[in-house]
Amino acid sequence: MKSVHVWAAVAVIVVASSIGEVLLSSAMKRIGDLGLLRASKGIFAVLAAVFSERLFLPGVAFMGIGFFSLLTALSWGDASLVAPASASLTLVLNAVLAKFFLHEAVDHRRWISALLVGVGVVLVAR
């Protein structure tokens, strides 16, 4: 029963943080290069552009849901399972969502990288 709870928490973490990442990535792409914007108009123009972008706060909200679900899951004591499982599954789900919602060119290179890093994270966190 406990493992059902843990995997449900992992699912919530993975889905919420992936949606958050996709929303934030989309928001930042719509603003354009923040470094160039800061160089030309200053840091306050960057902050104004970021906070007035309508996808930014929803993105932060989803990242927040993911973060607090992670804290909750970690408090159940399975850190060695929850942290690496959610980090590596998030990488893979992000690749899928980025392909279909952000229309990123997820080619073999990026799939292989996401899988290598995902497996690597699981090993490092053992």
Added chain:
Amino acid sequence: MNLRKYLVLVAVMFFGAIGDILLARGMKDLGPVHLNHPLSLIAALANPWVFAGILCLIGFFGSYMTALSWADLTYVLPATAFSYVLLALLSKYFLHENISAFRWAGILLISCGVGWVTRGPELTRHPEKAGAVASGKIHATGDTA
């Protein structure tokens, strides 16, 4: 990709890894947090380790948003996953934890993945939208697709 952009990716890795280490160090002082006392998390801010960790994570968030403004999500995520390697090395040298054979294998895999993805293009070009996106700023960088 130019030097400024690589420095932003390096900032994402370092702020992320150091922020996590500082938070972990601080939370050890505080002991377990119970979900029915969420306000105890606010008290955690008074801990200097936690406070420094949060400053680092603000730096992480800023550099991460900057990276996402000019690179694809599927490029930034694997590229910055090198922070997991930094975390393992920092815990070896500062927290004196052992790195098992499994961990070294994981470090090797992550490094391969990072090296592999950063050799490819960082941004997908959408010709039909190029004029609308950042009014052509993407092209102004002069990077190759």
